[in-house]
Amino acid sequence: MARVLGREDCIKEFWDVLHKIRNGRHELELETYIKVLERFLNRKMIAEAVNLYEFAMGSSEKPSPQDFVFLLRKTVVSRDPDLNLITRVVRIFINAGNSIKGQVFDTVLKSLRSVGKLAECDKILKAMEEGGFVADSSVHDRVVVGLCSAGRLDDALEYLDNVEKAGYSLDPKTWASLVQKHSRAGKLEMALQCFYKMIERKDGENVGCAFDVLVNGFCQKNRAKDAYKILKDLVTKKNVEPWQSTYKFLIERLVSQGNIKEACSLLGLMKSHGYPPFVDPFIGYMSKSGTVDDALSFLKAVTGKEFPSKTVFLHMFEELLKAGRHELAHNILSKSPGCVRNHADVLDLFYSMKPDDATAAAA
Known part of the structure; x- marks a missing residue:
C-alpha cells in the first residue's frame, strides 16, 4: 500500500499508512523505502524524501550510509537547494550514531560542480556544519579552491582569512591556488595582497609555492622588474625564502630583457639561501x-x-x-x-x- 500511495497526490494518505505501520509496531520494508524515495526524488519532492529518510532511520533496519550520501547529493543539486533540508539530512544521520568523513564533502563538491553550482559550496558546508558535520582544515581547503574555481575570488580570500583566524591552518597550496587565480585574472595587486596575508599567517614559512606562482604571474604580465623588487623586499624584510626554481625563472626573465643589474643582485640573494649561482643565462647574454x-x-x-x-x-x-x-x-x-x-x-x-x-x- 505504501508503495502505491507514495506520490504527490496521495501524500496525506501515504503518511497515514506509515504512521499506522509504526503504531502497529511493524517496520517499513527497506525495499519499499528505496522505491518510494526514488519516486520522490525523480519528481523533485525533496522535502518528502527527507521526511521519508527520517522515518526510515527510526526503523531497526536503517538505510545504509550510501543511501545517506545519495540523498544528500540529490538535495544539494536540486534546483533551489533548501539549506534547512541539507542540515536535517546530516543531523538525522549523525543522531543515529554515525559520523561523516571528509570524503563525503568531496562527493558533494563533485555533485555541485556537475550542475554548475560550485559557487555555493561555502553555503552548503555551513548547512552541513549546522547539522553536526565537523569540517577539518582539508575540507576548508577544498571550499577555498572551489570558490576560486567558481570565480568568487574575493569571497575565497575572505573565507580563507576567517577560517585561519578561527584557528585552522590551511595548506600552503590553497594559498597558492588563490594567488594563481588572481594572477590569471589580471588582478596582480590582489594576488600580492593575498600573499602578504599568507605571510602574516605563516610567518614566512612554507610560502615558496605561493611565491613562485606570484612571481610567474608578474612575469606573464611583463612586470619582471616589479617581481624583482617584491622578491628583494620580501627576502630582506620578511625572511621569505623563494624556491631555487623561482630564482632561476626570474633571473632568466630579467637577463632576457637586459636587466642585468637586477639579475646580478638576485645572485647574491641566492647565495644567502645556500643556492649555487645560476650563471648560464648571463653567459648566453x-x-x-x-x-x-x-x-x-x-x-x-x-x-x-x-x-x-x-x-x-x-x-x-x-x-x-x-x-x-x-x-x-x-x-x-x-x-x-x-x-x-x-x-x-x-x-x-x-x-x-x-x-x-x-x-x-x-x-
Missing part, C-alpha cells in the same frame, strides 16, 4: 649582446670564497671567443683581477682561440 660593464657586474656577483670564480671567467671567455666577440673578451680580461689575467688556463684559452680560430669555432 654576454656572448650575444653584453657589454664590459655587464660582464664585470656579473663576475663580481659570482665571485666569492665558496665559488670557483676562475671557472666562470674561463666559461665566459670561451663563449665570447666562440661567438667572435674577441675584442669584448680582451677588454674584460684587461679589467679582470691579476689572478685571472695571469692564470695559465686563461692565457692558453686566448692563445688557442685567436680571431681566426674563434671564427672557425663559431662556424
